């Protein structure tokens with residue numbers, strides 16, 4: 001069954017506690033949390049201290065999406081936040097396997113993120129080490145971008161590649177109600193939504209998104 005993962009990057013930070021409470025009231029299981037360093041991507045968001053503080057104020061599972069140069073320098077701090085799911089960009093380091101090992105040794109779920117230009121085939125020798133593949137459906141770093149249509153083909157091909165393995169497919173970027181349906185149909189299990197959820201009518205939007213993928 002596919003799930004919507006709200007992206008806290010899209011929330012109103014002046015009312016963060018209320019936003020977390022709203023998501024909990026709506027029975028959210030997994031919160032997507034972006035970690036951006038201003039180098040690997042141009043934006044800056046949520047360091048380990050902020051993530052740990054949010055985690056303490058919540059019962060949701062945290063899915064940390066690391067957009068960092070040198071993730072090997074920060075992975076221990078990210079693990080310390082308590083996040084249950086942690087993903088690393090394939091393109092961000094020559095040491096993806098090392099980082100995946102660290103995440104798994106800490107007992108967390110490990111994901112690899114692929115930018116729009118990176119083929120899923122790079123994961124061939126990592127398939128036994130990952131719990132999920134995060135397919136970027138925009139270029140990482142900025143909210144409010146348009147979904148890249150080519151991603152549908154990539155989701156389908158990724159689904160074929162993982163075959164019977166217990167690996168989930170996550171998508172992130174530019175998802176609205178119509179796109180949520182399309183990515184689900186293509187094989188996505190975890191569907192991240194920022195702007196199309198945290199708008200003027202978040203409750204209505206969230207419920208509509210969830211019912212669209214039932």
Ligand code: DX5
Pocket residue numbers: 007008009010032034065138139140141142143144145172173174175192193194195196
């Ligand atoms: C962007 C982030 C996303 C972002 C998605 O780099 O990784 O999680 O919050 O926002 P929307 O859904 O508005 O594209």
Ligand code: ZN
Pocket residue numbers: 007032033034065172192
């Ligand atoms: Zn993200």
